[in-house]
Amino acid sequence: MTDAPRTSPMRRFGPALPLLIFAALAGLFWYALQGGDPSLLPSPLIGKKVPEFSLPPIAGLSAEGKDVPGFDSSDLAQGEPTIVNVFASWCVECQVEHPVLLALGQQPGIRLYGIDYKDVEASARRFLGRYGNPYARVGADAWGRTAIDFGVYGVPETYVVTGDGKIAYRHVGPLTEDAIRDKILPLLKPPDKKPQG
Numbered sequence: 001m002t003d004a005p006r007t008s009p010m011r012r013f014g015p016a017l018p019l020l021i022f023a024a025l026a027g028l029f030w031y032a033l034q035g036g037d038p039s040l041l042p043s044p045l046i047g048k049k050v051p052e053f054s055l056p057p058i059a060g061l062s063a064e065g066k067d068v069p070g071f072d073s074s075d076l077a078q079g080e081p082t083i084v085n086v087f088a089s090w091c092v093e094c095q096v097e098h099p100v101l102l103a104l105g106q107q108p109g110i111r112l113y114g115i116d117y118k119d120v121e122a123s124a125r126r127f128l129g130r131y132g133n134p135y136a137r138v139g140a141d142a143w144g145r146t147a148i149d150f151g152v153y154g155v156p157e158t159y160v161v162t163g164d165g166k167i168a169y170r171h172v173g174p175l176t177e178d179a180i181r182d183k184i185l186p187l188l189k190p191p192d193k194k195p196q197g
Contacts, residue, residue, distance in 0.1 A: 045151055046167055047168070048167060049073075049077075049165050049166055050150070050161055050167055051073065051146070052073050053149060055139025055141055057069050057070035058070075058125060059121050060125055061124070061128065068133065068136075068137065071113055071137040071139050072139075075113075076161045081111065081161060081163050082111040082113055082160075083112045083160055083184060084114075084150075084159045085112065085115070085157075085159075085175075086115045086152050086155050086159075087117065088155050089119050089126065093155070094127075094174075095131065096174045097156055097176075098132070100174075100175050100177060101134040104134065104175075105134030105135065105136075113135055114134075114135035114139070115141050115146060115150075116139065116140050117141050117147045117155050118142065124138075153172055156173065157170065157171065158175055160187045160188070162187075168187050169183060171183065
């Protein structure tokens with residue numbers, strides 16, 4: 001009695017593999033088209049320190065007669081929470097969210113910093129000159145290294161960093177007034193102190 005030759009799993013299921021990959025990708029696209037919320041993309045950095053970085057200022061960018069400084073990771077651990085917005089002059093959705101950022105930056109007590117992602121400095125200056133500069137500090141991330149270290153999926157993205165330099169929240173896509181009111185502003189308030197009994 002002879003054993004039947006065994007067929008490898010790859011030989012048996014190989015022809016169906018491209019179809020399975022296509023079905024998985026189609027399912028992801030269908031989910032996105034059905035209103036899947038891109039801001040719910042998980043971030044492994046939530047609750048962890050911001051990555052080490054140092055970003056130079058955008059050369060020639062000024063506000064109220066003063067140069068707008070760049071910033072580094074130590075600037076995000078100065079005891080106050082900071083909103084960090086990753087933007088670019090070439091990003092259409094960044095233009096869409098910009099009025100919301102301008103209004104946010106004018107609120108008292110808000111520290112709003114910008115990371116200019118893979119941009120040309122002259123284009124960034126024109127963008128902020130045309131639409132207004134909501135940022136107290138803007139770092140030029142010409143090669144995108146800092147954004148990659150933050151886990152940026154695509155611009156715009158916004159992070160809330162606690163006063164001790166930890167990432168508390170990530171928003172993917174253009175900011176909305178609802179996201180600011182419901183998600184971001186509550187993270188900027190100091191925790192309520194319980195009354196002593």
